[in-house]
Structures are given as structure tokens and as C-alpha cells.
Amino acid sequence: MRVIQAKxxxxxxAWPALIERLRRTFQEGVESPGRHHHAMHRPDGEATMLLMPAWESAGYIGVKVVNVFPQNSAHRLPAISGVYLLCEGQHGTPLACIDGSELTRRRTAAASALAASMLARKNADTLLVVGTGQLAPMLIEAHSRVRPIKRVLVWGRERGEAVKLASHYADHFETAAVDDLRSASGQADIISCATLSTEVLIQGDWLRPGTxxxxxxxxxxxxxECDANxxxxxxxxxxxxxxxxxxxxxxxxAIQEKAFRFSDIQADLFELVRGEKPGRSSDTAVTLFKSVGASLEDLAAAIEVWEQHRLRNPGQA
Structure with missing residues (x-):
């Protein structure tokens, strides 16, 4: 069994290959039981363990174990860590133990980019990233592979972190750290939020047509991360x-506040990718994609990692 580290x-x-792998996997489907979600009461606060299994009907098998510790920010440590175990499908033999944190942040950003490729306006060129954690740079990179992003705005609770992230991409885009989230939201074509917030960050009134x-x-x-409006x-x-x-x-x-119904959801990624339901209705419509992660995405990303690893290291496969 190979251990594949984050680096x-x-x-x-590669972003194009990963996004395409996700597209194909949503189109073809896999067996993916519901995520096992376990609250853990720790001395310094609440934490969460997530178990996410998935398998192809006649192929790979995998499971991800993730620990979410929001309190890690006080120690300047990532809030999310984990591992992915990928097995072959004929006998269930483990193939690789893959760094789960890197896999998660890349597949999450790729899923957002896949959705944006069908939902964001084709000429969307201004991206606002809300949050400065480890997922934020991945969202910048992934969205820029599916839309012609020229300008990137970054908002974070700690301005210094927003400045650092914006500066990191200054050679690739016009970038700026922003303080006024309302004003920045009104300028953005795509707003991508990656936080652990329990309070509203984005208000519906701020969104201009086409966002x-x-x-x-x-x-x-x-x-x-957003209000019911x-x-x-x-x-x-x-x-x-x-x-x-x-x-x-x-x-x-939003449902509890009686501002939204579950039946109001237009489609999921399966239906969008398969063309069973339409995406954005017009260039003036506001579209919203809500992602909580799916074990299908982890399995797709792990397979891409493994197959690329085999191509580059044929003697180790």
C-alpha cells in the first residue's frame, strides 16, 4: 500500500483533469451511503468526525475519515484533517493511504468549479472569495479554470490574512483585500464562501443580477453563510x-424561517451533469450552489490521484 502525501x-x-473526473463520476454514479457524522465533545470545544464511504459497482472502493476542529484556528492549525483509504474492487485490497486534507480541499474546489461551469455566466470575470482558510486559494485556482477570471477580491475576518492571500495571486490576477463585504459583493460575478460561520455573511439584497x-x-x-433572502x-x-x-x-x-422550501431546489449536480434539468435560466438570474461535500467526490479525486500516480510510477503500481 502506498502512502501519498499532500505535496x-x-x-x-491538475484542475482540468480533476474537474472532468468529477463530471464523469457524477454522470456515471457510484454507490455512496450517507455521511456518518459524529459530534465529539473535547475539552477545548466541539469537534466533528466524518466518515464518508463510496464504491464503484465493479471498481474502486474508498472511505475518508475527517476530523473537524474549528478551535484549531487559535493554534494556527488547519481546522480540517483526515486520510483517505483507497482499495481495489476485486478483492478489497488497500492500494493507497492518501492525505485527506489536501484531497478534500481540492475536490471541494473542483466541485464548485464544476457547478460554476454550468451556473455562472460565461463572461464572469470578477471573483470574491469570502474566507482565508486553506480552501480559499483552491477556490481561486479552480474557478479560474472554468471562467475567465481577471479580478479577485478577498475578504477575511483577519485583514492580514486577506492581504496575504490577495498578494499571493497578484501576479496572476488583479487582486485586492476588501473590508466592505457589501460593496465587494455588489462588484462580484462569482462569490465563493468558505468559512465555518454560524452567522450570516452574505445578504440577498447585496447580490446584483447575474451573480x-x-x-x-x-x-x-x-x-x-447567507441569509434566507x-x-x-x-x-x-x-x-x-x-x-x-x-x-x-x-x-x-431558511426553511425554518419559512422563506424557502426544499422543493424550491432546482437540481443537484447529478441532474445538471446528465442534462436532466437546466442550469441558469438567464444572464440576469441569481444562481446559488450549496455544497456540503459528497463521498462520490472523494472517491473520484482519490481515483484520479491513484491513476496519475501509477502513470508516473509504473514500477510501483
């Missing part, structure tokens, strides 16, 4: 119905 994953997962809102961070019912205004899409119904705090809280 190697970054080299193996695409990408909600990635909030993955528990008590978390949210944003959902009421938007054409809403999700990665999976099951994930949205169980864990998408933005949606669940």
Missing part, C-alpha cells in the same frame, strides 16, 4: 439532495 497530491491533481453565489463552508445545520432570490442548486437535506445550514435555516 504529491497537489502535483497529481453566482457558491456556498462551500457551512456543513452543519447550525452554520450559515439570498435563497429566496436565487435559482438554488446543490451537490446532493441528501447532503442538503441533512446538513446544509443555509438551506435548513
Amino acid at each position: 504529491e497530491i497537489a502535483d497529481l491533481l 453566482h453565489l457558491d456556498l462551500v463552508g457551512a456543513f452543519r445545520p447550525d452554520m450559515r 439570498a435563497l429566496a432570490r436565487a435559482e438554488v442548486f446543490v451537490d446532493t439532495y441528501a447532503g442538503a437535506q441533512g446538513e446544509a445550514g443555509d438551506i435548513l435555516q
Whole structure:
């Protein structure tokens, strides 16, 4: 069994190939039971363990184990860490143990980019990233592979981190760290939020016609990144119905506030990719994609890692 570290994953997962792998996997489908979600009561606060299994009907088998510790920010450590175990499908033999954190952030950004390739306006060129954690740079890179991004705005609770992230990409885009989230939202064609917020960050009234809102961070019912009005205004899409119904705090809280119904969701990624339901209705529509993550995405990314690893290291396969 091979151990594949984060640095190697970054080299193996080219964005176009990963996004296309996700597209094919959503089109073909895999067996993916619901995510196992376990709250852990730690001395310094609440933490979460996630178990995410998936398997192809006649192919690879995999499971991801993830620990989410929001309190890690106080120690300047990543909030999310984990591992992915990939097995072959004929006998169930383990093939690789893959760094789960790097795999997760790249597949998450790729799923957002896949959604944006069908939902964001084709000429969308200004991206606002809300949040400065490890997922934020991945969202910049992934979105820029599917839309002609020229300008990147970054907002974070710690301005210094926003400045650092904006500066990192200054050679590739026109970048700026922003303080006024309302003003920045009104300038953006795509708004991508990747936070662990339990309070509203983006308000529906701020969204100009044609905006695409990408909600990635909030993955528990008590978390949210936008208000109910944003959902009421938007054409809403999700990665999976099951994930949205169980864990998408933005949606669940809007339903509790009677501003939205689950039946108002336009489509999930399966239906979009397969062409079973349409995406954006017009260039003036506001679209919203809510992602909580799916084990299908992890399996697709792990397979891409493994098959690229075999191509580059034929003697080790």
C-alpha cells in the first residue's frame, strides 16, 4: 500500500483533469451511503468526525475519515484533517493511504468549479472569495479554470490574512483585500464562501443580477453563510439532495424561517451533469450552489490521484 502525501497530491491533481473526473463520476454514479457524522465533545470545544464511504459497482472502493476542529484556528492549525483509504474492487485490497486534507480541499474546489461551469455566466470575470482558510486559494485556482477570471477580491475576518492571500495571486490576477463585504459583493460575478460561520455573511439584497453565489463552508445545520433572502432570490442548486437535506445550514435555516422550501431546489449536480434539468435560466438570474461535500467526490479525486500516480510510477503500481 502506498502512502501519498499532500505535496504529491497537489502535483497529481491538475484542475482540468480533476474537474472532468468529477463530471464523469457524477454522470456515471457510484454507490455512496450517507455521511456518518459524529459530534465529539473535547475539552477545548466541539469537534466533528466524518466518515464518508463510496464504491464503484465493479471498481474502486474508498472511505475518508475527517476530523473537524474549528478551535484549531487559535493554534494556527488547519481546522480540517483526515486520510483517505483507497482499495481495489476485486478483492478489497488497500492500494493507497492518501492525505485527506489536501484531497478534500481540492475536490471541494473542483466541485464548485464544476457547478460554476454550468451556473455562472460565461463572461464572469470578477471573483470574491469570502474566507482565508486553506480552501480559499483552491477556490481561486479552480474557478479560474472554468471562467475567465481577471479580478479577485478577498475578504477575511483577519485583514492580514486577506492581504496575504490577495498578494499571493497578484501576479496572476488583479487582486485586492476588501473590508466592505457589501460593496465587494455588489462588484462580484462569482462569490465563493468558505468559512465555518454560524452567522450570516452574505445578504440577498447585496447580490446584483447575474451573480453566482457558491456556498462551500457551512456543513452543519447550525452554520450559515447567507441569509434566507439570498435563497429566496436565487435559482438554488446543490451537490446532493441528501447532503442538503441533512446538513446544509443555509438551506435548513431558511426553511425554518419559512422563506424557502426544499422543493424550491432546482437540481443537484447529478441532474445538471446528465442534462436532466437546466442550469441558469438567464444572464440576469441569481444562481446559488450549496455544497456540503459528497463521498462520490472523494472517491473520484482519490481515483484520479491513484491513476496519475501509477502513470508516473509504473514500477510501483
